[in-house]
Amino acid sequence: MAAIEVFAPAKVNLTLHITGQRADGYHLLDSLVSFADVGDVLRIETGAGQGTGQSAGNGAEAFAMTVEGPEAGDVPLGGDNFITQMAARLWTGGPLRFHLTKNLPVAAGIGGGSADAAACFRGLSFLAGGLDAQEPRIRAQLVELGADVPMCVRSAPVHVGGIGEDLIPVPQMPCWPVLLVNPRVSVPTGPVFKALVQKRNSPMAALPADVSDGPRMLEYLAAQRNDLEPPARAIAPQIGAALAAISATQGCALARMSGSGATCFGLYEQAAEAEAAAAQIRAAHPDWWVCATRLGGAARAAPQLIRATT
Template identity: 35%
Template structure:
C-alpha cells in the first residue's frame, strides 16, 4: 500500500493581472501548502475504485466529476494501463473552500498511482487538462505561480509559517467570484528579495500584497467579512487575508503557540465554523 498527503493549498496573496480572449485569467500568486490536509492511500485492485471517508466525505461526488477519478483515468489512458486501484480518500478539508482541495487530492492521486503502477508523472499540459491548479499541487512546495497556473518557481528561502485557517462552512463558486470581478487588469506582485531569510521579512512583504478576489467574494458570501474580522482580532496575528476565491480566510503568525491559542478562541466564539491551526511547510 502507498500513501500520500494532499495538503491544503493557500494563496498567501492572489493578484489578477489580466484575462485572455478565451476567458482564462492571468494570475500572480504566492502559494503555500500546509501540514494539515487530506490523506489518500492506494492498493492494487482489478478495477478502479474510490472510497471516501472523513469529516466531509458526504459532500464528495463519486461520479466522473471527481478529480481523483479523473486523474486516475488520465494516467490509465496515457499509459495504456489495464490494472485498477483501490483509492481511499480521507477528506479533512472542506470542499469549495478556496483551499484547492480537489486539485490537491488529484495531484496526490497522480503521485500515489505513479508509484503503484510504476509509471512516470504526466507532462505539464496533461496535468492542465484536469485543472489549472494541478501543476502547483504536484510538488507541494511554496511557489510563485503566474500565467494560468502553469508558470511556477519554487521559493527555496520561504520559511515555515504558522497559519490559522477558518471557514464558515459556506461553499463559494470560483467561477461566480471571477465573473463578479470588476477589474481584470490589476498590478502584479511587488518585487521580493530572493534572499529573504526570516519570517518577519516575508510577513512584512506579504502585508503589502492583495487578494483581488476578496471584494467579489464578499458580494456572494458577506459572512466572509465576519471571518476576516474575527481573525484580525486575535492576539499577535500578522497577516490576515482570504485564500483563493474563499470562503476560507487565514491568519499568519510568527509563533505556533499564538496560532494555537487563536484557534481555541475562534472555536469558542464560532464553534459552528471550521478552523484549524497548522503550518505552511516550506523547509
C-alpha cells in the same frame, strides 16, 4: 498488490493578483503559494478490484472509490471526482482502488479537489516508476483538469504565473504557524471570477532578496493582496466576518482570504498564538471549520509505501 498513501496538503494563496484574462476565458495569475501541514490522505491500492467500468483504462467510472472523514459528505464519486478523472487520463496499468480520508472542506479555496487530484498524480507516478509533470502532454492534462493542479502536484512553496502552469520554486520561504478558518459557506470559483470587475491588475512586487527573512516577508506580504477577496466577500459576507475574527486575535501578523474563498488564514510568529486564536474562534463560532497548523506540508507530500507488491 501494492498499497500506498499520499498526503494532499491544503494550498494557501499568500497572495493572488489577477493580471489579465486570455481570449479563452482563463485568468492570468501572479500568486505566492505555500502549503499547510493539514490535508486529505489518499490511499491507492493496485490489483484491488474495479468500479463499474470494464477496465482501468476506460474512464473515471472504471476505478473503485470510497471516501470517509469529517468532510466526506460533499465529495462527488465516480466520474465527477478529480481523483478518478486523473487516473482515467494517465493510468494505463491494472485495476486501482482509491480511498480518500477527507479532512479539508470542499470548494474552500485551499486546494480541495485539486490537492486530491495532485496526490493521485504523485501516487500514480510512484507506482508507474516516474511520470514527468513537465512533459508537454502530461502538463497539458494537469492544467486541463484544473489550474491549481500543477502547483498542488509540487505541494511546496512556489511563485505561480500564467493560468497556474508557470511555477518558480521558492524553497526558503518560512514555515509560519497558520490559522485556517472557513465560515462554512461554499463559494464556487466561477461566480467569484465572474464578479471580478477589473481583470487587469498590477502584479506582485518583486520578492525580497532573502525570502527566508520572516519579518521582512511578513512586511512584504502585507503590502500585496488577493484580488478575488472583494468579489468573494460580496457573494459571501461571512468571509468578512471570518477575516475580522482572525485579525482580532493576539499575534496575528496577516489575515487574508485564500484562493477564491471562503477559507481565510492568519499568519503568526508563534504556534501557541495560532492555537490560542483557534480556541478563541471555535468558542465564538462552533459551527465554523477552524484549524491551527503551520505551513510546510511539502515535507509529507511524498507517497508512502504501505504494502509492497507480492
